[in-house]
Amino acid sequence: MITSDLGWRESELGSFKILLRKFDITPVQKEALLRASWALLYAHYEGFVKFCLTIYYDTICSTIDAREKLSERLQHTSLRSEFKSARSLPDTELVKFILEFENKQMKDRPAFGEVETQSNLWPSVLDTLLREADLETQGISQYHSKLKVLVARRNSIAHGDKNFIKEVDYYLGFENDVYSVMYILALEIDRKINEINV
Incomplete structure (x- = not known):
């Protein structure tokens, strides 16, 4: 290609x-x-x-199939939109995001903008x-x-x-x-x- x-x-x-x-x-x-x-x-x-x-x-x-399998640099790049969204979360939602981070975001399939x-x-x-x-x-x-x-x-x-x-x-x-x-x-x-x- x-x-x-x-x-x-x-x-x-x-x-x-x-x-x-x-x-x-x-x-x-x-x-x-x-x-x-x-x-x-x-x-x-x-x-x-x-x-x-x-x-x-x-x-x-x-x-x-999971971000955790990527290099650290690619993990950061693929998480950019999630981090951007998290910045505007109310405190309670932000705490939930942080607590679930390793089990949710790192297990999700990577996505890039x-x-x-x-x-x-x-x-x-x-x-x-x-x-x-x-x-x-x-x-x-x-x-x-x-x-x-x-x-x-x-x-x-x-x-x-x-x-x-x-x-x-x-x-x-x-x-x-x-x-x-x-x-x-x-x-x-x-x-x-x-x-x-x-």
Whole structure:
């Protein structure tokens, strides 16, 4: 499933790459294609991260029958909505929640909310999402500076700023690095899903 999702994303970005490599496009067309490619690259980066984490959480929910069987970090993540609800309980209800916690919430099937990227998947947001999912992806940190530029420039383009990318090779360097991040994430999710299914 992750491979097919990555495949259609690569095909779509590849279509833009073919257009960018044509010799018969004008400078204005080239600039427009580069801006569109940049915005699309960001969209696929964010979309793929959300897709992978959703698949991962769905696999956990359908395979693991009790929160107590999860790592401590995943327990915290899966309990987030319960903790949020408990904060607003009257005192008597809160005491009941606390007393029943180990026998109820920890025995319940895990549940995770929607993967939230805060509309801007900055490296710090990505790191938080990966940490909450208990994923080991240290290899992604080497791409933080490129991801910051990706998000900032995408925001600039999305807000209609005159932010031009002049060279195809400059864009392609970012595309390659985003693919590296996506591959690292895909491999780690695949590894964790295989552990769950053993």
